Amino acid sequence: MSPRLITFEGGEGSGKTTQVKFLAAWLAESGYSVLRTREPGGSAGAEAIRGLLLGRSGWDPVAEMALHFAARREHWAKTIAPSLAAGSFVVCDRFFDSTLAYQVAGQGAPRRTWEQLRAATLGTAAPDLTLYLDIPVELGLARAMARGDANRYDRLGLDFHERIRQSFLSQAAAEPGRIAVLDASRPLAEVSAAVIAVARGRLGMP
Ligand code: TMP
Numbered sequence: 001m002s003p004r005l006i007t008f009e010g011g012e013g014s015g016k017t018t019q020v021k022f023l024a025a026w027l028a029e030s031g032y033s034v035l036r037t038r039e040p041g042g043s044a045g046a047e048a049i050r051g052l053l054l055g056r057s058g059w060d061p062v063a064e065m066a067l068h069f070a071a072r073r074e075h076w077a078k079t080i081a082p083s084l085a086a087g088s089f090v091v092c093d094r095f096f097d098s099t100l101a102y103q104v105a106g107q108g109a110p111r112r113t114w115e116q117l118r119a120a121t122l123g124t125a126a127p128d129l130t131l132y133l134d135i136p137v138e139l140g141l142a143r144a145m146a147r148g149d150a151n152r153y154d155r156l157g158l159d160f161h162e163r164i165r166q167s168f169l170s171q172a173a174a175e176p177g178r179i180a181v182l183d184a185s186r187p188l189a190e191v192s193a194a195v196i197a198v199a200r201g202r203l204g205m206p
Contacts, residue, residue, distance in 0.1 A: 004203060005084060005126075007095040010133035011164050013143030014184045015191060017093055019133060022192045023199060024091040030205075035083040038093035039071065043078035046071040061109035066117060068099045073121040095127055097171055097179070105167035106160050126178070129202050131195060132168050133184035137161040140184075 006023065010016040017038075024036035040050040049071035053064065072095070083090050096118055103109045135143075137158055172179040180198045184191055199205065 013140030014133040061107040101167040
């Protein structure tokens with residue numbers, strides 16, 4: 001099987017990070033080489049940029065989007081591309097769909113600039129499969145607050161998070177071949193089972 005980039009997307013409290021770990025462990029147990037990583041971050045330079053992004057508020061939306069793509073380019077060049085070239089699966093917690101949701105739909109940066117930055121930093125590279133974990137905003141935020149790790153983006157209000165959710169849903173509708181929508185309001189084990197079923201089906205795994 002050719003190497004594959006699988007990304008997870010979702011709003012706050014969607015259980016995305018848990019499912020990223022679950023799928024990476026399942027692939028490893030199935031005998032595949034797999035790298036688990038996240039954005040913003042995933043390489044030394046990109047983790048430094050993550051500190052800038054999550055550590056302060058008040059970025060201009062285009063500047064913030066450029067920082068996300070700078071981090072992503074570092075992550076791609078230093079971590080993702082070498083792992084794919086070495087034959088590993090790469091399972092990544094968030095990717096460029098998050099930038100379209102958060103910086104364009106959420107913060108009002110121009111979509112054209114997202115397209116330009118994407119082309120400049122990644123060319124035509126894209127995930128082979130994206131699992132979008134969909135959850136109603138209020139339920140997701142309640143879960144995120146309950147686990148006590150609310151970050152700057154978690155505190156931006158219901159309207160903001162509703163725009164994020166609608167952006168992910170419309171991205172999935174526009175690219176049904178790449179992006180699968182999973183109902184993340186279900187119990188964890190059911191979501192995990194759906195993750196494996198979709199990965200198997202879409203990647204043509206036994
Ligand atoms: P996390 O919650 O998955 O750790 O991600 C950290 C925050 O970064 C999350 O609230 C969403 C935000 N984010 C963006 O705003 N744009 C992006 O491109 C990415 C990757 C994350």
